[in-house]
């Protein structure tokens with residue numbers, strides 16, 4: 029079985045709005061529901077779990093009912109950071125009876141333009157190799173800065189990959205990684221892929237992502253999202 033684990037535990041401070049960004053409406057629908065629709069629509073996704081910001085669980089369930097997201101099976105509590113939220117999600121899935129061999133597609137609630145192809149490739153690559161990370165090659169020149177204002181250091185971009193989600197693993201492998209992280213005192217890795225890299229000993233395979241698989245973090249991202257939805261309302265899901 030293949031399950032989407034949607035991470036919606038954040039309060040979205042960088043957006044500077046009263047409503048958490050995953051619950052903001054675009055095109056008359058909350059961003060998180062746009063995201064869930066992509067998994068709802070995919071024939072090889074058997075269930076959706078959401079790790080949800082405290083206090084928003086009932087709102088989420090109501091929206092899921094309203095927009096006919098019938099695959100939503102579980103809502104788990106969010107954590108203090110992304111790593112803790114994913115931890116809550118995977119232990120929740122195990123307690124709910126999911127098997128170690130089941131695939132878990134960990135996905136940001138605020139990446140609503142996820143394509144069906146990216147979901148399919150994540151499943152195929154994870155089934156074949158065990159660890160699938162969505163990513164795109166870095167096309168910009170990269171500089172390093174200590175203070176955010178000045179720089180004199182360039183980093184060659186040729187080997188750099190900008191990661192996206194989904195990031196897909198077998199449930200048992202994810203749980204093992206989080207147990208190892210606990211033993212090593214790693215508590216705040218940025219993403220599942222960075223956690224796997226920090227732990228070492230795992231080769232992750234890259235699934236081609238898309239510039240359209242945008243992460244909504246700032247008001248500017250919101251404007252880009254609205255423009256993309258206007259220009260290509262049908263094609264972004266392909």
Ligand SMILES: C[C@](O)(CO)[C@H](O)COP(=O)(O)O
Nearest residue numbers: 110136191192193218219243
């Ligand atoms: C997981 C991620 O989307 C990969 O690009 C990204 O790291 C999430 O970052 P955030 O700090 O949770 O917004």
